[in-house]
Amino acid sequence: MNTRASTALGADLSAPVLLKEGTRLLEPNVYRTHVNGQPAVVKDYSRYRRTLLAPIARLMVRHEARMLEQLKGWRHAPALLGTLGGLALGMEFIPGETLSTSALVGQEVFNDLQAALDKLHSAGITHNDLHGTNVVVSAGVPVLIDFTSAWRFPRWLRENPISRQLRRSDNANLLKMQQRLTGVAPSAEQAALTAEPGWVRGIRTGWKRFYRRMKGEAA
């Protein structure tokens, strides 16, 4: 199958089942369907067609497609099937349960997930939205999905403070999921490695205050 981001998917989409309805701003509707006979997931932003947000939605589709294209052949990410009219993205359907719905997940899954995340980071990519709903465990293998917020840093920028902070934050999210699902708390070394530096805490607190004030004023 041609997996280039520019690939236009055929219209052979059968009986889509809604997996997640996009309710918040710039959230896609996510469907399970078949593309050319293969189980697939389509992330669909077409409700933004002919709106001012259409160009941003198109950028998001292109961006996620490009990320998946770069991860082609990797067992920890779904294969890209292509894009549909610029406002929808098709990818391989990963059978299994997300970490947010699985009750029992063994430590091996988290060891695999940590190795996968290290590999992603060593390719210069940060996921930036690592939560239970964005990891599907398929026959014991953790598969990362939802690369909307992912970012690839060029080699010369990989050791800059922002890139390091995003890697640290991916790792902290993984450890949180691990603690929730296996009860294993991070080791002292892991806790030290994922602790937020002062400048990040400052930005976060400032942002929260600003956001609360904006919400207060809007109410």
Ligand SMILES: Nc1ncnc2c1ncn2[C@@H]1O[C@H](COP(=O)(O)OP(=O)(O)O)[C@@H](O)[C@H]1O
């Ligand atoms: N390739 C996939 N295989 C299986 N399920 C998927 C796949 N992609 C998405 N899903 C399901 O749809 C949900 C929403 O998709 P996601 O890409 O996370 O969209 P959003 O950007 O709205 O969070 C996921 O939490 C997961 O349950």
Ligand SMILES: [Mg+2]
């Ligand atoms: Mg998601």
